[in-house]
Amino acid sequence: MTRQSRSPKLISIPRCSTRRLFLGMVCLALYNIPDGAFAQSTRDTIAAVTPRMVKIFGAGGLQRLQGYCSGFVVSPNGHIVTVWSHVLDQGEVTVVLDSGRKLKGKVIGAEPQLDLAVLKVEAEDLPCFDLDTQIGTAAPGTRVLAFSNMFKVAAGNEPVTVLHGVIAARTKLEGRRGAFDIAFPGAVYVVDAITNNSGAGGGVLVTRDGRLLAMIGKELRNAQSNTWTNYAMPLPDLKTPIQDIIAGKYTPPVNPLETPDGPRRHKPLDFGLVMIPNVVPRTPAYVEDVVQGSAAAGAGIKTDDLVLFVNNELIQSCRHLNEVLGKLEDGTAVDIVIRRDGKLQTIKLAVPKKAE
Amino acid sequence: MTLLCRCVWTACCLVVLTPCSWGADPVVVSAQQQRVAVIEKVAPSVVAIFAPGGAGGGSGVLISADGFALSNFHVTDGVGDFMKCGLNDGVLYDAVIVGVDPSGDVALIKMFGREDFPHAKLGDSDLVQSGDWTFVMGNPFLLATDFQPTVTYGIVSGVHRYQYPAAGNILEYTDCIQVDTSINPGNSGGPLFNADGDLIGINGRGSFEKRGRVNSGAGYAISINQIKHFLDHLKSGRIVDHATLGATVATDDEGNVTVKDILEDSEAYYRGLRHDDEIVSFGGRSIGSTNQFKNVLGIYPKGWKLPIVYRRKTEQTEIWVRLRGLHLLSELTGEKKQGPEPQPKPDEKPRKDEPKDGPKDSQQPKDGKPQPPPMRGHAAPPPPPEHLKKFHVKKTGYANFYFNQLEQDRVLKGLATWGSYEEARGRWKLTGKIGEATKFEATLADSGAGLFLGKEAFLQEFSDLVELRDEPPGTGGLLTAWHHLRLLLSKGPKSFTDFYYLGSEPFDGQGETVDVLVGALAGAESHWYFSRQTGVLLGYDFIRADNQDRCELRFQGMQDFSGKKFPKVFQIRHADKSPALYQIEAIDFAAPGNDTK
CATH class of the missing domain: 2.40.10.120 (Thrombin, subunit H)
Structure with a gap:
């Protein structure tokens, strides 16, 4: 099922009698x-x-x-x-x-x-x-x-x-x-x-x-x-x-x-973005909810938007989005491209200060 | 080399310090020997079930020397009315279906060929606890081609489990036993034994979800105590039904279970149960969740009478309620499919060599409906052996009417003690008194029945055009009830439009076990109760129409009237009225043909 390192090597014990003793010990230990x-x-x-x-x-x-x-x-x-x-x-x-x-x-x-x-x-x-x-x-x-x-x-x-x-x-x-x-x-x-x-x-x-x-x-x-x-x-x-x-x-x-x-690294929530649950290895980065009054809300990001690019990097999954956002520095600007109703939109955001 | 020396030295020390030699601990050896002994003791009762053509099958377990064996409905339903059953003596026996419980997923079969079949001892599944060791034996993946059962060993993971009916079918596992003992497709219908080898359940289901149809750590067995309640019902050859109270319940955040909806024509309602009443106990078990309530409901057949204790404000009341049927016959026989059929998912497709009818995914069934044996590339299954054909009789509502006839014949013998009523086919006149003062005279004839009660007169005509009434009012229809007794004694079962053996139940919900015969006529039914121990008819219930309170007649003492035995006193009960005692002083039998009043 899984990789195991250093399994006991019974084979290397040379003599029959010794091996029996060893097995006896194992039995005693287990039972x-x-x-x-x-x-x-x-x-x-x-x-x-x-x-x-x-x-x-x-x-x-x-x-x-x-x-x-x-x-x-x-x-x-x-x-x-x-x-x-x-x-x-x-x-x-x-x-x-x-x-x-x-x-x-x-x-x-x-x-x-x-x-x-x-x-x-x-x-x-x-x-x-x-x-x-x-x-x-x-x-x-x-x-x-x-x-x-x-x-x-x-x-x-x-x-x-x-x-x-x-x-x-x-x-x-x-x-x-x-x-x-x-x-x-x-x-x-x-x-x-x-x-x-x-x-x-x-x-x-x-x-x-x-x-x-x-x-x-x-x-x-x-x-x-x-x-x-x-x-x-x-x-x-x-x-x-x-x-x-x-x-x-x-x-x-x-x-x-x-x-x-x-x-501490930046997370979507720092921007006011609540992403859909990360359920499969490549969950598309859809926005589940936008926190009212947040930077994302102010910039016009809405529920059901799909995040496609962050600073020109293609976002392949929710997990990838976390990684990319995690690299951002406080106070810098970030370009996010989203897809809404089949159309692409570019949204400019200032990276907010990380929440404690 | 140094390491080796140290190793040997430590081992020597251990050998010197422990009482046993360098074998295993004697306690371990003895535990293992015990396991081996239990397996040897019970393995001969384990059945490998195969469809006649060999396409599909499952497991089962013998429970009597004359060859009755238990399995799952979803196993027998897939293999047909006749099947082949292998035991670990290496012999393949013929077997026929007896009775089925489709929603409880239980089937009873009868094997032929021996009168001394090895069989399992039924245990008490109410004593089972989490952590108990268990054996599962059976035919997983149909590996037992030499009929030697596969044995798996594990613990009980939970008891009194409730598993919802899967979408698209009616299979419901109530009050079941959850085990981590490996249960795989093909184990279905096989036995769950406790550490002593007592039969505590029938394996039939597992939680599989996304890992394919193999053991995933949670298997479920139908408790043997539930099956005990149904066993005589199954021996009736019928397609038996489970029960409902006619009320639904819900649990609040504090764990109180209250009545949410209740049918106004249900016995529970008649006895006083109302919306918002809190259910304290049901069937003798305290109720703290909806699942516990469903667990109690699920283990009893339709028609059994159970106590309910409910609380309204501060007042606590106990009532006894007869359970009503849960399904229509068409639902039990699968004529009416409900909802879309579940679609198999790619990773859960059974392998070709797997049995078609393994345990179900409790969360998302993939094969909930009965599946016919696969026919592609196979010849049609061989017909049953000629000499066994007589053991299967087809009839609507029955898995095998042959066994109902057997049971009817057995139970009806109890009437022999009443003497011969052959000549008493004319009208009957019963005279006597109620209590000390009120005299009555009843006349019973084919065309009608009449009763003089003090100065009052009551009449019930028997004809297609006349409705059966509650005569005399407040009895539940005593006149027609007596008419049914006259028909049974003088003309026998044939005088009813339908007559069958129902099964058994505790008399009045809590008394001795009684066999129940049912006679139906003109929309009304009588349920005749025969003592299991003595065979004596103890009384009967007359049911004028569905969902009506019964007229309950109980016999107190027998006396002799011109060579025929007849009850001395009829205790008549109806609804919440106090019982009336009809004392019989004389009975006059007119000659046949003299049917005037």
């Missing part, structure tokens, strides 16, 4: 807890984790683009961690707690480069994960449970879906800039269960005894082999950004894991 005890502790873990999971409903519903995802509660007063996706595009979502309570959730912060978003609902005394004490790490071979509302199977007060599996690898998805389209730059857990389905993003991977390992990522398809990768992003990498967002002191770096203090 040192009896099956009966597993079932019992699986039930306990499920009972402990399920009340901390939420179902999130937001933007989407077009084509095969689901308008839902999963999340988990990290503070008793309603902070919820989920995966950054188009579901959150409106800034406000419906959060359904395990109890069936429906609440309005607001995006209070996000780091798209970590595929991370934090929501807040107005509630008190919610069952929650404690990021300071409950996070752990695990090695390949560890048996895990995955919790998510994949396929929107659960509704209302129904508990989310739980899958079982084994960590197959902990590795960087190295081809992510090519075949894999993943923002997260660190090593991820790859699992043998089919965890990353529609709506599973924002779910959690836990050990059998309930240690919180990672957040399940969005669906990820290898465009070359048409295979799907099941992975989750380790929470130790996400913990600080989550806590900073909650504390209100998070400043998004350009590359949050490598250059934490880099400059």
Whole structure:
């Protein structure tokens, strides 16, 4: 399914007896807890984790683009961690707690480069994960449970879906800039269960005894082999950004894991442009909405305009538009060519100051 | 070399420190042996179903020694009335369709050739919990050409799941079990076993979406407890229907489920349920979401009686309501297609060697409608064996009327204890009293029935031109109800225009299991309730017209009248009235032909 580096090379162990011993060790490492005890502790873990999971409903519903995802509660007063996706595009979502309570959730912060978003609902005394004490790490071979509302199977007060599996690898998805389209730059857990389905993003991977390992990522398809990768992003990498967002002191770096203090880039929203959800690798850069009173509104850009050129560079997709706008400097002028009703129009704009 | 030494040394330490030798942990070995033992125990009951020509098929599981097996409707619907069934003894058996539940996606078949078929033990699916280990066995991708079932192993991902009917068909999975155990096309109709090998569900559906029609981590099984409710209905050979309350509900943000719409001719309305009432519990389960409400509705056949507790302001009320049918027969038989047929998407086209009738995509079905076996390049399927043809009788509304006749014959034997009514074909005169004071005299004849009740007289004529009335008023039509009893006892099932075995239900919603026979005549119906245990007729309901409150007659004690047994007391119930007790003191049977009043 995915590229794995440095798999154990059993073949290189020379003697038969040594190999047997080695295999025995592997067996012991994998299966040192009896099956009966597993079932019992699986039930306990499920009972402990399920009340901390939420179902999130937001933007989407077009084509095969689901308008839902999963999340988990990290503070008793309603902070919820989920995966950054188009579901959150409106800034406000419906959060359904395990109890069936429906609440309005607001995006209070996000780091798209970590595929991370934090929501807040107005509630008190919610069952929650404690990021300071409950996070752990695990090695390949560890048996895990995955919790998510994949396929929107659960509704209302129904508990989310739980899958079982084994960590197959902990590795960087190295081809992510090519075949894999993943923002997260660190090593991820790859699992043998089919965890990353529609709506599973924002779910959690836990050990059998309930240690919180990672957040399940969005669906990820290898465009070359048409295979799907099941992975989750380790929470130790996400913990600080989550806590900073909650504390209100998070400043998004350009590359949050490598250059934490880099400059912030221009985004369409800085011009007052809300683009359509970036759903496919080459989503055409259509304007979904224009913020009233913004530079774009003042210059006459309207909903449904297609952005074709920025400073004479052909804009191939929403993602490309982000890249091109990201290169602009404060206070310079920019020429944008849009297509409206089959006709091209050139619009001149001053690059606004970046919003904080 | 140093690394190797260290490796060997560590391994030696481990071997010394652990009680077992360098094999696997004995607990693991024993768990594995247990799994192997369970698989060996239950695999003989797993059926590989093939269409007669070999084009298409699925899975099934035997549930009785005489060869009854469960499968999915969407499997049997694709393979025809006669099919070939392989077991892991390597033998291919003949089988015939018995009964189907199209919207619940269940089918019952009967295999021939043995009286000692290995069969699965039915478990209790209400005890299943998330995290329980399960086995799925069956015939995925029709791999079991040697009839050895494929086994997959996984956990329960969720229970009491509700899966909407897919667009363009009526298949609805209610209260189902979600598993991460691999379910693929061809597993449809096969068993879901718990860790002990008890049958807890029938696999039939999966969420696939964009990854093609292969397991994507979410499979669904129809709970065996739902199937238990329907099993006798399926044995009736009928095309059975699910139920509706005649009311719809909605959930608010706080998780309260309230009545949004209610039909004014529904029993729920008659019993007092109204718009905006909050549903507290239904069928004994507390209700906190619309899906939970639908889950309860979905597991019961049409006609079953369930308790509902509802709250209005602060007052809480319990009522018992009989469920009405969900579909028209034409919808169940697929005569009336609704909406456009779903178009297959390129990446979801089944491969040529895949079964045509695998599990459905729960979100976006691609093959929701029954598909005929592919005929291109194939000869027509061979006809059923000559000696088996008698086991299938076609009739509208039935998958196989043959089995209804069998069940009718079985249940009607319960009337033998009443003695012979052969000679009692003339008019009947019943005399007795209601309570202590009011005397009554009823006369029952082919042309009409009359009743003197104290100083009042009531009459019901039986003719095509005369409507059946509620006579005496407030009973639900007692005169015609008695007329039906007279017809059944003296002239038998043939005196009704339609007569059939319905299935079974709990008596009055909560009593012992009763077999139900139905006799229909002139737009009215009687439902006769026979004790499953003793075969005795306990009473019956008379239904004057659709959506009317019934006249419920319950027998209290039997007495002897000139060699014939007849109830001592009829308890007559109707709507919300308190029951009346009609005590029979004498009954006079006129000779046949003497039909005057």
